[in-house]
Amino acid sequence: MITVLGHLNPDTDTTCSAIAYAWFLQQRGEEAEAVVPGNLNKETQFVLEQCGAQTPRRISSLEKGASIALVDTNNPEELVDGWQEAEILSIVDHHKLVGGLSTAIPIYIVMKPVACTATIIYELMRQEGIKPNETIAGLMLAAILSDTLKFTSPTTTQPDRMAAAELAEIAGLDTDQLADGMFTAKSDLSGAGPRDILMMDSKIFNLGNEKLRISVVETTNPSSALVLREQLEQALAELKEEEQLTGALCFVVDIINSAAEAIVPSAYEKQLVERAFNIQFSDATAHLPGVVSRKKQIVPQLEAHLTA
């Protein structure tokens, strides 16, 4: 049995790509199961329901002797407990090569600079003449819409657009309608405390000599997050202390208007954002027009400033 999984703090791409890749392996005669290493966010829950897909089994660690297929990550720091004892059979990913994983024997690896892992998985299916069913096509389409913010993120590539167009056709889904539903679900912060909101989509980066946690809150309704600014600042300060970080930042991304609002816990991060993006904080937040992507915009800008 091959266990297919993505990164901790699972998002729509990691979850849908795990399901799609497990299905792909099954079509090729393998026994495979998609699992998720964490709770699903509201967007992903909406997508699974919308496409009529079952929620993958949630795991908190891998079983001893597990054989795993990784999707949407090649970063050992993002893997669930027990990965060191597992045999990695394959990696399908679209992130930079982190360099922390090694294997005892040659394995199958494909990584491409596209916005979404599901785009690569769909290309693999095409190469082998395997046509996804409606459910699998819908899940992959949703993953692409999620990672590209419906093609508005600068991470979007031509292969992502082409895959999405074909998958929408196969799934019989209206792309705009699906994206609207996803982004509304994603924007629902009800029931989430400030720490939950920060951890929905959050990663730690070592940039220059600094260790920064960068959280992103993608939403169609920025004010629902911005009204919680003081609690979010407090939660950022607590995370910074607990995790011994140099800094902690939260970017509330307005999906509709393609812009971000930065929330910071101290003068250090304020100065960092002002210098890296060459802007001024007005009142307690900073408005960053056009900024929607952590990978392509936020991290490179901060890194350029910190390593200059």
Added chain:
Amino acid sequence: MITVLGHLNPDTDTTCSAIAYAWFLQQRGEEAEAVVPGNLNKETQFVLEQCGAQTPRRISSLEKGASIALVDTNNPEELVDGWQEAEILSIVDHHKLVGGLSTAIPIYIVMKPVACTATIIYELMRQEGIKPNETIAGLMLAAILSDTLKFTSPTTTQPDRMAAAELAEIAGLDTDQLADGMFTAKSDLSGAGPRDILMMDSKIFNLGNEKLRISVVETTNPSSALVLREQLEQALAELKEEEQLTGALCFVVDIINSAAEAIVPSAYEKQLVERAFNIQFSDATAHLPGVVSRKKQIVPQLEAHLTA
């Protein structure tokens, strides 16, 4: 300009795959040049001549600011000087994931558990509907014949066989005749001293707590190497001393009869080979029937013994 290259101590696969991948990039509208980081062995020289291909430019280090496409390696210890300052654009390889390379941004990577990098490159050409010309097809066929010892090595996979059959057709070459010529060229040890012979195909492995240099001499005429046994033993002892190795071993692989003869410089390596392969040295060498592959047979056997 993209510089395409493989590992130090270039062999037929690394050289032919570099030429083929550079050609593939050119077909896609890129400027690309294959280079070789070292002198070519006699087999590779024969192949280039036979296929009417130019010898790639030899480099001893990369230029500052080079953009590189790696083939046939993902191991930083096997890369030519200057790679740390180069931008890695892509990796196409068939070795285990070593884990030492990282990149600043997502790149294109494909690794597959097949015998030969050229097999993967041919698959990439097929996927994009690019048909190699006769020269490029001949080079890729030769790479496959070299890495599979004409399909007799246990590393051989179905994709290697399929690619070779199609490439032979395109190149208009007789596979047996090409392989015969290659193996005869490879077996010509004239003009090579014992150290040269050991370094023709040689790698260092860290197995358990041991650091071993394992040289392989693939030949159709084992006696031409075996008559040099005493000089080879002496050269192994010198390498061991100079490189502070735990052990140094040479395996003379009889391509025709699929067997290897082990040559060792001291009682330590003798015991190691006897225990790992469960055989006895007769006189000064040990006969290992069926053993032809360092990757699939020699290293795994030694490793199993040393880490037991």
